[in-house]
Amino acid sequence: xxxxxxxxxxxxxxxxxxxxxxxxxxxxxxxxxxxxxxxxxxxxxxxxxxxxxxxxxxxxxxxxxxxxxxxxxxxxxxxxxxxxxxxxxxxxxxxxxxxxxxxxxxxxxxxxxxxxxxxxxxxxxxxxxxxxxxxxxxxxxxxxxxxxxxxxxxxxxxxxxxxxxxxxxxxxxxxxxxxxxxxxxxxxxxxxxxxxxxxxxxxxxxxxxxxxxxxxxxxxxxxxxxxxxxxxxxxxxxxxxxx
Ligand SMILES: C[S@@+](CC[C@H](N)C(=O)[O-])C[C@H]1O[C@@H](n2cnc3c(N)ncnc32)[C@H](O)[C@@H]1O
Numbered sequence: 001x002x003x004x005x006x007x008x009x010x011x012x013x014x015x016x017x018x019x020x021x022x023x024x025x026x027x028x029x030x031x032x033x034x035x036x037x038x039x040x041x042x043x044x045x046x047x048x049x050x051x052x053x054x055x056x057x058x059x060x061x062x063x064x065x066x067x068x069x070x071x072x073x074x075x076x077x078x079x080x081x082x083x084x085x086x087x088x089x090x091x092x093x094x095x096x097x098x099x100x101x102x103x104x105x106x107x108x109x110x111x112x113x114x115x116x117x118x119x120x121x122x123x124x125x126x127x128x129x130x131x132x133x134x135x136x137x138x139x140x141x142x143x144x145x146x147x148x149x150x151x152x153x154x155x156x157x158x159x160x161x162x163x164x165x166x167x168x169x170x171x172x173x174x175x176x177x178x179x180x181x182x183x184x185x186x187x188x189x190x191x192x193x194x195x196x197x198x199x200x201x202x203x204x205x206x207x208x209x210x211x212x213x214x215x216x217x218x219x220x221x222x223x224x225x226x227x228x229x230x231x232x233x234x235x236x237x238x239x240x241x242x243x
Contacts (some may be wrong), residue, residue, distance in 0.1 A: 002196040003180065004048070008070035010184060013153045013160035017054040017078055022216075022227050024055035027134055031100045033222040034132040034236050039099035044125050045089035045119065046106020050075030050082070057082055059078035060100065065092055097128045103135045105232075108200040113211070116201060120215040127239040133217060135235045136181050141204040143233060144169060157187040164173060174207075175199050205233070212237045 003011060009156075031039050040061055047053055047064035048071050056062060062082045072084045085094070087104065101123040110116040123133045129241050139145070146168045152161035160182065167177040180196040203211075212219060217237035225233060 001196065001198055002073050003182075004068040005185075007182065007194060007196065008068065008074055010158075010160050010236075011019060011049045011071065011074055012051075012078075012103070012159070012181070013155050014162055014182070015049070015051060015155045017049070017051045020051040022053050024052045024222065026226055026228065027052065027102060027104075027136070028056055028223050029224045030061050030134050030234070030236055031102075031132055032204075033224050034220045035099065036130055039132065041098040042100040042102055043098040044102045044104070045083075045092065045122060046103060046109070047071075047075060048104075048106060050079045052102070052104055053079050053082060056102075059068060059207050060071075063094070063098070066106070067090070088134075089122050090115055092122050092126075094126060096126070097131065098126055099131050101126055101131065101133045103133075105136065105138055106138050107135050110201045111162075111199050112175065112201070113174065113207070116203060116208075117211050120211055120217070122133070124215050124217065124239055125134075129239055129243060130241045131239045132220065133212075133235075133237045133239070135237075136232045137203075137235075138200070138232055139202070140208065140233045141169065141202050142204055143173075146176075152183075159181060159185040169202055174202050208233075208235055216240070216243050218243075 042060040045062045047066050053151040064082050065085045065087045110119050149164040163181045165179045169176045173241050178198045182194045185191045220238050
């Protein structure tokens, strides 16, 4: 995907760290509410540009992991104090455990039941007994909405605007397609248009719960007000204390 490779240096003008404060605060409250003792260490799988991390690092000791070296590079620029490690969330094995594991929208790139289960297995083996997993995909099959979105930001000497086209579910796989038209204005005011095609996984709430249970997790209900209830799905689960 071009957004995470040759276009990665533009990522923070597509989605800016300052847009993530409220969502990062929500995620922090969920981890605190679901943990028996005050959590301190947090592993993020698919941490991307480090936008959530830029807010959560004040509260947690963060280990940030992503498939893309370019994305780790731009996250390091805004989160130099955090540990960054390259790895695929389906196969990463760090050989240590954390109080919390967080998978934000990067879980969208799990495009089969096998992918999703592998990512949940990775989360499980990296949690201490009693540790908490929070996963926030953009939607489930019940809440998926085809349509368009747009946005972008101005940098010091360049700007980006985009149109995001979310397609209906695909028929043969548990996925949907998303196309981005991205306009890049360089320091001379010259605008070029780039296209990037993404495929996102799409699973029902029951399928999510089934995979979490099969991976060994117990589901957790938390009473935390969610300002983004219409914009993402939330799954909170715990590695059993004796699990
Ligand atoms: C939208 S970005 C995540 C942004 C992030 N939520 C933030 O706060 O900046 C999605 C990320 O998922 C990563 N990704 C995609 N497939 C992955 C995989 N199998 N394992 C780890 N990361 C993956 C991409 O490289 C990309 O950086």
